[in-house]
Amino acid sequence: MVIVTVVKKFMTRVTGTHAVILLFATVLVVVLGTIGGYLAESPVNSSFRNLGDSLWWTIVTMTTVGYGDIVPITAAGRIIGGICMIGGPILMVSAVGSIGASLYNRWTKGVKGMGQVKSKGHIVICGWNKKAKDIIDELRVSELHDRSITIIDDRIDAKPVDDAKVSFVRGNASELSVLNRANIAGAGFAIVLAEDNTPIADQKTVLTVLAIEKASPSIVSCAELNDANNEEHLMRAGCSIVINASVLASRLLAMSLQNPVVNRIIKELVSQEGNEIYRVTVPQQYVGRPFVDTMPEMKKLYGIIAIGIERDGECLINPSASLPLQASDLLLVISEETPIL
Numbered sequence: 005m006v007i008v009t010v011v012k013k014f015m016t017r018v019t020g021t022h023a024v025i026l027l028f029a030t031v032l033v034v035v036l037g038t039i040g041g042y043l044a045e046s047p048v049n050s051s052f053r054n055l056g057d058s059l060w061w062t063i064v065t066m067t068t069v070g071y072g073d074i075v076p077i078t079a080a081g082r083i084i085g086g087i088c089m090i091g092g093p094i095l096m097v098s099a100v101g102s103i104g105a106s107l108y109n110r111w112t113k114g115v116k117g118m119g120q121v122k123s124k125g126h127i128v129i130c131g132w133n134k135k136a137k138d139i140i141d142e143l144r145v146s147e148l149h150d151r152s153i154t155i156i157d158d159r160i161d162a163k164p165v166d167d168a169k170v171s172f173v174r175g176n177a178s179e180l181s182v183l184n185r186a187n188i189a190g191a192g193f194a195i196v197l198a199e200d201n202t203p204i205a206d207q208k209t210v211l212t213v214l215a216i217e218k219a220s221p222s223i224v225s226c227a228e229l230n231d232a233n234n235e236e237h238l239m240r241a242g243c244s245i246v247i248n249a250s251v252l253a254s255r256l257l258a259m260s261l262q263n264p265v266v267n268r269i270i271k272e273l274v275s276q277e278g279n280e281i282y283r284v285t286v287p288q289q290y291v292g293r294p295f296v297d298t299m300p301e302m303k304k305l306y307g308i309i310a311i312g313i314e315r316d317g318e319c320l321i322n323p324s325a326s327l328p329l330q331a332s333d334l335l336l337v338i339s340e341e342t343p344i345l
Contacts, residue, residue: 026099033095037062037088044080051075061085066092116162117174121187126152128186130177130212131197132160135228139195140165142275147342148193154186178211180219188219196227196243201250203231210237217242273338283314283334287345296325298335308339 042058045051051074052058061074065088076082127143129136132155140153153170155163156177163172175182177196188194196212199205209227216225226245227238238246260267272278290298298310312321314334320327321336329335337343 026095026102030092030095030099033088033091034059034062034066037066037084037092040084041076041081044078044084045076049077049081062088065089066096068093117157117172119171119173120185121154121171121173123152123154123171123187124190125192126154126187126190128154128156128183128188128191128194128216129197130156130194130216131199132157132164133197136197137165140167140170145277151192154191156182156186178208178215180215183215183219188216188223191220191223194220194223194225196225198228198230198249201230203234206230206234206237210234210241213238213241213243279338279340281311282308282337282339282343284337284343284345286313286329286331286333286335288331290329291331292328294325295323295327295329298329302337306339306343306345308337308343310335310337312336 038055038059041061042052042055045058046053052061057074061076064071064074065085068089076085127148129139136155143149143151143153151169153167154173155165155170156173156175158174158176160172161174163170173182173186175185177183177186194216196209196216199208206229209229213225213227216223221242224244225242226247227243229235229238229246229248230250232248232251235246235248256267256270273281295310295313302308302310312319312323312335313327313329314320314336315330315332319336
């Protein structure tokens, strides 16, 4: 009974109540046909030696295969056979058709962005454009590669990428009802992309961040900004990380004129290929020691380069050599792979 209950709940969730009723009606006819055929035929028909033979006859009859290896000879057996011949195909075709239609509808809802996301700890990307595609490509080769991704957008009609671990929710990401369908409360990260390159787009970004932070205060959110004057609004909205792409691009262009190698260095550090920047806890043996001690030792022991520390939310790049390290500090290091200290 426990197994039947579990199967019924599963089928109800997957296919809907109507399909479950048809499925169980089909099973019921198989069971009754098997028992009835055996009781009616076994005393006088050597073909019905056991319930296994009767089950085989019932299934063959219901599926209209008709091998003819087992044939009822009693009136009761033929009546039961007739019921299986008529009712079996109807029930089986209806059950399979209903299950298929229900599964197709669920699949269609998912592709069209009308379904409900069930993932936990997933990454929600608000907005879709080429940058979003590049973000997904980078995430797939990062430490977060195994996370499910949910795209929210109201300008596209269907899931834009062919990836089994990517889901789509159609709607305005600044609306709580849409965020709830994306299961924002269970998400681990949120990325909010600017709708376009205008400062006006920042208004929607701020509203989206506000809605995200209200629905999931503990989420790590990252937002794209167009106008530096709006950065304070995003921070007040609770955004964890604000990226002003235009400012970064302008500074990189200017610096690259002076030193062309800067572009290649930045490109490698922000890509999942080659060296990257990581944050690691200060090993106990370095607590209280000056920052300069970490540089030669960590390169020798772990093959990494310490470039600074993060202390109380502030990043100190190339700090004073004599600066003592604290247990609460995070070392900023360059490494080819995730450091294990």
